Amino acid sequence: MMVRMSHTRTVQETKGWDVFRDPPIKEESGSMANQRCLEITVKILKVVAYLVTFVIVLASGVISKGTLLFMTSQLRTDRVIEYCNKELGRDKQFVVRLPTAERVAWMWCIFFAFCVPQLGALFRSTRMCYFKSSKKPPFSHFLIVFLAETGHTIGMALLMYAVLPDIDVVKGAMLTNCLCFIPGVLGLLSRNNKESQRFLKVIMDLIAISAQATGFIVWPIIERRADLWIIPIAILLVSLGWWENYISKHSPLPFIKKLGKIKDNFDQTRYFTYMFISTWKILCFFLTMIFIVLAREGELGFFFTEFSDAFGAHPITILEIKPVLGGTSLPDISEIIPTGDDIVVPSSDITPTYVLLINIGASYFAYIFGKFACKIMIQGFSYAFPVNLTIPVAISLLIAACGLRNGDPCFFHDTIPGYLFFDSPPSVFLNDFISHQHAWIWLLWLLSQTWITIHIWTPKCERLARTEKLQVTPMYEGLLIDQSLGMNRRRDDEADVKPEDLDEIQKEKADEYYETISNHTDGSSPKTVKNSDHITRIYACATMWHENKEEMIEFLKSILRMDEDQSARRVAQKYLRVVDPDYYEFETQIFFDDAFEISDLNDDDTQVNRFVKLLVSTIDEAASDVHQTHIRIRPPKKIPTPYGGRLIWTLPGKTKMIAHLKDKMKIRHRKRWSQVMYMYYLLGHRLMELPISIDRKATIAENTYLLTLDGDIDFQPSAVLLLIDLMKKNKNLGAACGRIHPVGSGPMVWYQLFEYAIGHWLQKATEHVIGCVLCSPGGKALMDDNVMKKYTIHSAEARHYVQYDQGEDRWLCTLLLQRGYRVEYSAASDAYTHAPEGFNEFFNQRRRWVPSTIANIMDLLMDSKRTIEINDNISMPYIGYQILLMGGTILGPGTIFLMLVGAFVAAFQIDNWTSFYYNIYPIFLFMLVCFTCKSNIQLLAAQILSTGYALIMMAVIVGTALQLREDGIGSPSAIFLIAMTGSFFIAACLHPQEFWCIVPGIIYLLSIPSMYLLLILYSIINLNNVSWGTREVAVKKTKKELAEERKAAEMAKKQAKQKSLLGFLQSGGTNDDDEGSIEISLAGLFRCMLCTHQKAGDEKAQLMHIADSLDRLSKRLDHIEKVIDPAGHHSRKRSMSASSRQGGDTHLKPVNEEEEAQESADDSESETASSMPRNKRDDLVNPYWIEDADVGKGEVEFLSSNELQFWKDLLDKYLFPIDENKEEKARIAADLKELRDQSVFAFFMMNALFVLIVFLLTLKKDNLHIKWPFGVRTNITYDQSTQEDRIAKDLIELRNKSVFAFFMFNALFVLIVFLLQLNKDQIHVKWPLGVRTNITYNQETSEVFVTKEYLQLEPIGLVFVFFFALILVIQFVAMLFHRFGTIAHILASTELNWSCTKKKEELSPNALLDKQAVEIVKQLQKLQGIDGDYDNDSGSGPDRVGRRKTIHNLEKAAQKKRQIGTLDVAFKKRFAKLNANPEGGTPLLSRRMTMRRATMKALEVRVNSVMAERRKSHMQTLGAKNEFGNNNVVQRNHRNSVASSIPAKEVFENGHVNKAFEEDPYGSRNSLQMHPRNNVTWKGTNSRM
Secondary structure, eight states: OOOOOOOOOSBOOOOSSOOOOOOOOOOOSGGGSOOHHHHHHHHHHHHHHHHHHHHHHHHHHHHHHHHHHHHHHTOOTTOEEEEOOTTTOTTOEEEEEOOHHHHHHHHHHHHHHHHHHHHHHHHHHHHHHHHSOOOOOOHHHHHHHHHHHHHHHHHHHHIIIIIGGGSOHHHHHHHGGGOOHHHHHHHHHTOOTTSTTHHHHHHHHHHHHHHHHHTTTHHHHHHTOGGGGGHHHHHHHHHGGGOGGGOOTTOSSHHHHHHHHHHHTHHHHHHHHHHHHHHHHHHHHHHHHHHHHHHHHSOOHHHHHTHHHHTSOOEEEEEEEOOOOSSSSOOOGGGOOEEEEEEEEEOOTTHHHHHHHHHHHHHHHHHHHHHHHHHTTOHIIIIIHHHHHHHHHHHHHHHHHHHHHHHOTTTTTTTSOTTOOOOOOOHHHHHTTTTSHHHHHHHHHHHHHHHHTGGGGSOOOOTTOOHHHHBSSSSOOGGGHHHHHHHSBOOOOOOSSOGGGHHHHHHHHTTHHHHSOOOOOOSSSTTSOOGGGGSEEEEEEEEESSOOHHHHHHHHHHHHHHHHHHHHHHHHHHHHOOOOTTOEEEEEEEEETTOEEEOSSOTTOEEEOHHHHHHHHHHHHHHHHHHTSOOOOOOOEEEEETTEEEEEEEOTTSOEEEEEEEOTTTSOOSHHHHHHHHIIIIIIITTTTSSSOHHHHHHHHHTEEEEEEETTOEEOHHHHHHHHHHHHHOTTEEEEEEEEEEEOOSHHHHHHHHHHHHIIIIIIHHHHHHSOOSOOSSBOOOOOHHHHHHTTOOOOSHHHHHHTSSOHHHHHHHHHHHTTOEEEEEEEEEEEEEOOOSHHHHHHHHHHHHHHHHHHHHHHHHTHHHHHHHOTTOOHHHHHHHHHHHHHHHTHHHHHHHHHHHHHHHHHOOOHHHHHHHHHHHHHHHHHHHHHSOHHHHHHHHHHHHHHHHHHHHHHHHHHHHHHHHHOTTSHHHHHHHHHHHHHHHHHHHSGGGGGGGTTHHHHHHTHHIIIIIHHHHHHHTTTOOSOOSSOOOOOOOHHHHHHHHHHHHHHHHHHHHHSHHHHHHHTTOOTTEEEEEEEESTTSOEEEEEEEEOSOOHHHHHHHHHHHHHHHHHHHHHHHHHHOHHHHHHGGGHHHHHHHHOOOOSOOOOOHHHHHHHHHHHHHHHTGGGSOOOOOOTTTOOGGGGOGGGOSOOBOOOOHHHHHHHHHHIIIIIOOOOOOHHHHHHHHHHHHHHHHHHHHHHHHHHHHHHHHHHHHHTTOTTOOOOOOOSOOOOOOOOOSOHHHHHHHHHHHHHHHHHHHHHHHHHHHHHHHHHHHHTTTTSOEEEEEEEEEEEEEETTTTEEEEEEEEEEEOHHHHHIIIIIHHHHHHHHHHHHHHHHHHHHHHHHHOOOOSTTTOOGGGSOHHHHHHHHHHHHHHHHTOOTTTTSOTTSSOOOSTTTTTTSOHHHHHHHHHSOOBOOOSHHHHHHHHHHTOOSOTTOSOHHHHHHOOOOHHHHHHHHHHHHHHHHHHHHHHHHHHTTOOOBOOTTOOOOOOOOOSGGGSOGGGGGGTTOOOTTOOOOTTTTTSSSOOOBSTTOOOOOTTOOO
16 A cells, blocks of 8 residues: 655645744854854965965075076186185285086086985885885886986986086076977877867967077077087977976877877876886986086096095185276186286085085975965966066076176175176176067067966866876976976866866756766766766765754754755856866765654554654754744655665755664664665665766766764864865875864863864874874765675674774774775864763763774784785884874873872872872772672762862872972973973964863863773773663563563562561461451551452453453454445544544533543544554555654655665675574673673783782892793683573673783783882982072081982883873874864865955956856855845844834735745746846845946856756757747647656756746746746646647
């Protein structure tokens, strides 16, 4: 029987008197908190990043270019430079000619400057090949790269050693703008016919190539020197190095196209190739350099023999010459007339090294900050602009410097050694630079280079893109840094989705593309990867159980915000033709554990529980909060499934929210199995079973992300996009998590505020920087066959229950790490979760977390060797760091115990042993309580001890402060305390948004003994307790179970009464079933029976027997009635509700006997409903829960046969429910108890052995040796019980072993340190800081004694300083690095709308529309104020309350209106009222955004063009069924077709029937207006006119 609920109202009915409203209040908490201050701060920071990066890139490029030309200026053999006469005689003139040793030093400096980037490339390539993955290239591919890089290297050597030394620095700087010839030619040859404005681009290419070609001949012709004709060869070879970036496989030329296809394979083999190429380039440059030196100098020996002298002190000979009259320039070397007075000065041997280091550093800084600019999306201003400005600024500074030096040889005397300077051009050239023809030729070279590198101005890469996606080669060319930055930056010519692809995408997916994430199939081209496959798909997968209303509302509001954001991006693309790089498809999947309970009417039926009903009833409230107006979401569709059921909502933004209701009698419950469920469903069934090619599946999978959520999470869409940025950046990223903020009130939440803050600021940031995050509670779980298969393992051993089921998120991350994936942490992505507010709930939560954390980390450490080999991000230092943290966790109780012992001694002035006893007794007492008492008693003891320890900690803090005052600021304790608090404070300052999280730090300090001592002990000793611990509610029981419980309770009460003395006296030792022939009693105090005998029978039992007989008779009558008249029988159920609606008079009247009889009949009906004969039900057709009115009156649908079979197979193989019988529970309990006992035993034994060893050592009995008892005694027994009993015993055994090892480690640690503390007078370290000086005066001898007392670093202090300080330093440094990465991520996601980037007035209307399209749509699609009441409660001034127009608003509310339920309908309705008239328009848009009239006009034109296209295409489809009379055409009736069934009023929706009662607001806006003739009514598809 199919049940169909169709009682949905299309018009919301409002009574005339019921018009008062309570509009939802916009909350300012959680993710909705006001972030205005932070947004302004981030924008200011981005402006600073713009300016600072621009300055650093420009300055670094200029310095790098200047130092290069400075080095090449010293290489010419016959160069003579005027020397400063300041110290040698102002009336004399001196010149200097550099010795060979000095020139050798600069030759080697150029070689070293070339080698450094190549060594960096070698290191990076080797690291990537050995620690990550790289393929071996084919020999032909390797040969192509080898030849190109060899030519480039030879050209570099020729340029450095043969060209630049022979021309002055200004000409040399100009010449570096001519190194783009081959890239320009290849770029021209790679242009294809599909490019826009191809003809204009080809003309510009030809002009640029011609300008570059002039660089071959200009200087040789002008200088008239034959040796300069090597310039064309050098330029051609150098430009060959950037060939790869300008090759395209779309070229019309076959040769270029083939090279382009070869180039596409280089990305996979690049690192393997450059591991050899970088070494060869160094060797090739060295050989070319030697060859050039040999050719120019005629010999080679001096190049090596002078090396030591070159970088050491060597003499510089200064020649005095006769003063030159007339002019400031020196004559030729042949015309110099020496006077014979030579002066020898020592060289500055450190200058070449300094210049080399400055050049290397400047090039590196330009590269690093340039890459940073590309990552945070400020490439245009802070990368492209300074790269193109480098040569003009360098030339300007060189001209200025050379002019000053020519005018005054002593101008740079105090900065640069007098014998070194740039090879200055003639003074005539400097004076006439602007008017000289050389300047204009160079300007052509600069402009041509700018055109060839035009791609760096318009990047299309994603935020925080990887280096491999930004740069072609692994490193940069340090000697030509600006050319390297320009031509090595990848040309991102193609975006993932181009504007012209929008129509294709819409055609492929029709409306399904916008409705939901659907199965995309296309049989026409099965092997072609479609553009639509690259679209980001986000599945929000939430697991819910017993969340309360507040938690559900926060979660639903987050989903509805995502729905609103996705709708705005979809509408902007669909109607405004704007390509949004952050566009995504979104779908919500909720997996509801234990969603069913026994029906209230019949024990054989199941209904959804109150939590599912709460979800259904809460969604309207959440939607009203998000959209700030009262709206109703349509009732969900209901689908019966093999695992229970499914509810499907269509949210206002048209995304789907699907709730999978799990019946624990049909499928395994708990969170891990829900995760298995959605991984196999979404990635296995919905993706892998698509009938498409493997390439398309791989592309879709690469762009599919699972956003794993808990049922109480609160987040913003921007936080999700930040996580997606990380995923797109690194394909090896398996999961990413954001910053989790606890929400709630009370001291426990305050404690967690600080704990979460420190955990994220320091620990997660450290794991992210030096390795991988070990636990990712949210983010993306990716599809890996090994991970998904292993995650389905059933817990069969004791440790499985601890590791697998208690911390499933951590175990999933452990599996990902062991498979080689990376797990990251994004501090910029904020989420808010409800934290435990009570002490017991908090302890139970951590009781579940602590053992699972230890178990998973130990699993990772035990498998560390294999993990290091597989995972590129896991290294031995990271494993060492985790070992350090694990040691701190295990020895944490012992450390806190020692701290308390020392604190008692310092605060209360008692001895060590007394302090030891005071602290050990409460701990032993608490352990005894944990072993022997129930959980509630344990938690009560923990609360009492925690309160006492908090008071003691306050006294300890005061005592420590007094002790620090006495010892001084240089004491170890003071230094450690200052370092710890300082690091926390700095971390808080670096997280300004979370700064106030540091305030609850005082609660954290007071809770240290409770959380690090009592909580750890509670968790370890209760290791055998594998219950969830939080959000647990009582299970609803059947009537049979309730009757059995009542019967058992009555029997127990009766037995207890009989056992009591009063009961014995009352009964006289007889049973209640006895009676006597003669009975005597006194006021019920006692009863005396004579001649007792058994009662004849119990009257109550007889009455119950009669009632059962009547019930059976009633069932038979109902069955007969149903067979004879099923309709009348079915309608009886509603008789009571129907009669209650008939009368409207509520005044008191005499009771009508007929009505009373009817009511009694209804009562009997309801009472016996559970015993009525049941309709024959099929759980996949008509389950009982579908008829529940609390689930809504939505439509009923059914699964496809394919999906139905998938679920059945999945249930049979992995998710069949595990039978939990009493024997299994007993087995698990016994197993866990045994594990716990053995752990405690091991813990105690290790402490005892340690005490014995240390005691013997203190007696100095060195000859006594004790063999360490490795291992734990193993008892082998034969167990005849079932497998379930074995698992229970294994769990207890695991618990016992863990507690034993835990106790022994801590006891050994405590005893060692404590005994060392007792001997602190002999064992201590003198602290060099904070020396205390004691001055005493002896009156008898009149002597003054001055003694110095060193503070002692005692053993306990040593443990704290060297253990915790080391962890603190590691975490603090890693936090600084992670903060930089987070700031970069935030800056990359920040858009500046200020005038600092580009004024809105300077943007064209279409450009401004593209920039603000999503924000415009968000404002236009708001459901709030859709009926025109924008100034609902607004207004300011003294009478703003009186201005609210209450009566007008109430009258509007009283009017019946269509309910607009989807956001795109609101967008179209509001847009219909929007025009370019400044007086018109919607107040909502004008209030929130300022738009010029031209922009409004552009918006109107763009949407109208889209509308015209849609109407035109659908009018062609409508064909003969034209129900409009246009141009007096006679209307004809034709047979209906599928195409003709699309009403014209829904043309806007591409033929899709809008579920939101959508009007057509565009009838009056289009030039083609159509009106129905003769009042023709719209009819269904199957009707005929």
